[in-house]
Amino acid sequence: MSASTTDAAPDTSRQAAASDADVARVHELATRSRVAARSLALLTRAEKDAALLVLADAVDAAAGRVVAANDEDIERGRSQGMAESLQDRLRLGEGRVADVAQALRDVAALPDPVGEVVRGSTLANGLQIRQVRVPMGVVGMIYEARPNVTVDAAGLGLKSGNAVILRGGSAAASTNRVLVDVMREALAEAGLPRDAVQLLEGGHGSVTALMQARGLVDLLIPRGGAGLIESVVTGSTVPVIETGIGNCHVYVDAGADLERARAITVNAKTHRPSVCNAAESLLVHRDVAADFLPSALAELADAGVRLHVDQSTADLAGDTPVEAATDEDYATEYHGLEMSVAVVEDIDAAIEHVERYGSQHSEAIVTEDRAAARRWVAEVDAAAVLVNASTRFTDGGEFGFGAEIGISTQKLHARGPMALPELTTTKWVVEGEGHIR
Incomplete structure (x- = not known):
């Protein structure tokens, strides 16, 4: 999904240097995210699904606040000459807010990939080995003016046991701020860490700091125009899943x-x-x-x-x-x-x-x-x-995956609509009875 010059997607094309303050801000967010991720990894499916339903109800209840904030973003974009097609991607009226909340309920109804045994066997010596799906940990999203992505990413992150750091475009700044505030409040209400969902604000330097937070952020997913994606792919030290434009x-x-x-x-x-x-x-x-x-x-x-x-x-x-x-x-x-x-x-x-x-x-x-x-x-x-x-x-919802976090056009790890399984990795669990080699 390309972004024109009037779409205030996170502009990484200039690769602004990250200041010490930018790095400190991102590291502080990512450290809190890692703490939250450890808590999420312990949750049962029932606990995650219950939390998703709380989030969905909170988004529904906040529809008036969300639409008012979105109206501000739309008016600002219109005054700056934003194209009608970009305004359409940005627009989040009451009907779309209801759809976004329903997407969270749909995700709650999906199977939980965490803990799934991908393969396993018992060796001739009696050693048991299993390859098991586990959360990625901390997932960063850099995306354009589509505020529904803010909720989709949070919901898919929660269901797959990941904490998410969200960096949306300034075109949707007001909408994203309200949505993240609402979801953080709902997480606390559900007894989960607020820092499971965080919003990264600040200038271009903060984006660069997020892209270079290797060791603190486990995965970065860009979702936007060709320039945005290319810049994130080539400028990141954090592993990236490349989502692509759609020609x-x-x-x-x-x-x-x-x-x-x-x-x-x-x-x-x-x-x-x-x-x-x-x-x-x-x-x-x-x-x-x-x-x-x-x-x-x-x-x-x-x-x-x-x-x-x-x-x-x-x-x-x-x-x-x-x-x-x-x-x-x-x-x-x-x-x-x-x-x-x-x-x-x-x-x-x-x-x-x-x-x-x-x-x-x-x-x-x-x-x-x-x-x-x-x-x-x-x-x-x-x-x-x-x-x-x-x-x-070609859409996660149409494929029956629930909300999607993007459509990958690369060939490693994930390709096509990315949903819950694509937000997990695996670890090998080896169980013995005093086995030595």
Whole structure:
């Protein structure tokens, strides 16, 4: 999810030096988090679930405070020229506050990954070994103007036994402050340490200090635009899980049901265009382009989509307004009602296009040809590949994971929507009866 220059996501692009005060502030927060994490690691599932329900009720009860703070953030962003798509990500009305609270209840209903035995055996000498899921410890989040992430991260952190340090963008500063205050009060009410959830404020130097708090912070997850993610990945000494931008494609194959393809394309682009699993590019097999594109382009344009197209597409556009696409258009995550379109010779050309311009997030094929579907699934390198389904389904909630903490596009440890298991690591438990080697 890219952030434009008007989105006040945590700006790490300048890599501001951390002052002694920044380092001291982060170390003090992280030390308190580590103490809280030790307490969380001892909790039973019932205790964690009960606390999550207390948090959910507290967020619901504080809806008026949250919406008022969010209105302040929205008005400030509007006065600073924030794009409408970014305002949509920032907006947290009463309906979305209720959804955020419900996400906590959904997380409470999920299985607890902590303590799960991943594998184990009894050796020939009688020694018992088990690989068991355990919390990461202290998880830091650096993210943009999506205040729902504040609650999602706290809830997933609590359920997985982790303390979280949250650093949101200044665009959502008022909303995040209220949400964290509400959750800390609720944690205390539930008999848990307030420091299980902490908000890192301050300037850019405090972000750098968080990125370099190796040994105090166990894992850092950036969630935002390409610049933010790149800066955190390259500038951190703390281990990082890389979440990625979403330059997602819909490919309409020669074997597609064209009515199904039209519905999927329109949904993938227009259902909520500001989010990372919205489709940014449409690829159409040459054999079905003349039958598919005129009506599909017209419907997209009627929905307000600005279309950047190649010449073959332009020749089929009829009265639908289009403009010539550039390489930059095909590489862009628009976060709004814009889409690039190209006619391709075959599935090979479609796969090559995705490999060149895609971001390894979500890539969809529409086809009734099972051989083409198998090739797409096998050859397209992405966290999620979809067959005859909208890219909008790449989401932790839609996958049944409850709230997600991000969508990883890397290949180590976690890939795709990250939920509870991805916030754990493992340790080996070895039990003997006086065994010596």
